Amino acid sequence: MNDKQQIPHPQHLAFPQAMPADDEIDLRELFGALWKGKWIIIATTFIFAVGGVLFALSQPNTYKAEVVLAPAGESSGGGGLAAMAGQLGGLASLAGINIGGGGTDSKAMSLATLQSRQFINAFITKHDLLVPLLASTEWNEGSGELVIDPELYNTETKQWIREVEPGKSVIPTDWEAHKAFKEVFSTADSKDSGLVTLSVTHYSPIVAQQWVEWLVADLNLWMKDKSLTETKRNIGYLEQQLQKTDISDMRSVFYQLIEDQTKNLMLAEVEAEFAFKTIDPAVIPEEKAGPKRALICVLATLLGGMLGVAVVLVRFAFRKEDTELETRN
Structure with a gap:
């Protein structure tokens, strides 16, 4: 038979047909x-x-003040409070109390406290930082004073006059203050050296340096008061248990624990830099950070x-x- 079915060329099956010329992108036309x-x-x-x-x-310019800190427990090389806390830890656990100790745990606890809402709000309230934190707009280098936004705060009557939505407080709440402070405050923990860098960024270099110093001092005082409270509570508990037992061995254990806690109490009371020791103090920055x-x-x-x-x-x-x-x- 002369009529044979035509088989498509393999080349037509393997490769698609070329795109129409109209759909191609002409670079010369594009650059034109x-x-x-x-x-x-x-x-x-x-x-x-x-x-x-x-x-x-x-x-406006912003300035950053920084301080370099070392954990007090680690900087003492295992001595002082850290050593005292570890001497009778086993005996304390038998008695059902936790003496505590220095090192990484106490450092982590201090940093967590520093970032906590409770500490930051207490810090802002103690030093009356609401106005410079939330109402300042820039720093007058000539007078060395902060410029306060008159639409937010009246410096003559010492009252907040900002416009807020219905139902919200004219005076900034603790939530707003904490959120604003977290934007100007930061910490950096070096895993290699164990040092902690604490910084504050503000319109005023004087305010930035002052807040950093206050933060370190207040944190050490906060952690010190907490430790003193716990130590006194431990001593009171041990004294109660001492009165309840007539076993000489247990009484000896309680006497040793009370003695150890009393030493801790005395050392804590005289220690100013309880949580962190200052390695490089904060200075007033002379160059802007932003x-x-x-x-x-x-x-x-x-x-x-x-x-x-x-x-x-x-x-x-x-x-x-x-x-x-x-x-x-």
Whole structure:
């Protein structure tokens, strides 16, 4: 038979047909569109660059004060309170009490306390930090005083006058104060050296340095008072147990535990840097920490350039689509 069924060439089965020429991207045409829209790109870049410069200049300077601390238990090399706490730990566990100890656990407890809402709110209340924390806008270098936003706080009547939503307090709450303080306060714990860096960033370098000093002093006092309270409670408990037993061996254990707790109590009362010892004290910073004005200007310029290119390419795509539709019709 002459009529034979034609078999498609293998090459046609293996490879798809080429895309139509209309769907291909012509780089020369693309660059031509960018060149035609160069004034749009230049104008957009210029507007964003100017806006970035104005925004960067409008931002007030901020200053960061830092202090380097070492855990008191670790810095003593296992002596002092840490050694006292470990001498009779086994006997204390038999008696049902926990003497405690220094080292990593006490460091972690101190850092957790430093970050806690209870400590931060007590710190803000003690030193009356609500106004410089929430109402200050910048620092007057000439007078050395903070500039307070008159729409938030009246410095003459010493009253908050900010506008709030119905049902909310005009005076900032502990929640707001804690949230604002966490934004200016930070800690860094070095795993290698064990040192802790505590820093505060504020408009005023004097305020930043002062707050760092207060934080260290208040934290040491807080942890000291907590330890003294626990030690006194342990002594009271041991004295009660001592009165309840007539066994000479147990009485000897209780006497030793009471003696140990009394020594801890005496050492804690005379120790000023109870939780952390200052290695490098905070000083008033002379150089600003922010804002990064050059970086803000560069990012704004790049954003403006990318936006300008995007606008030109979108216009080019729509015009090309309209042209193709007109050609087909």
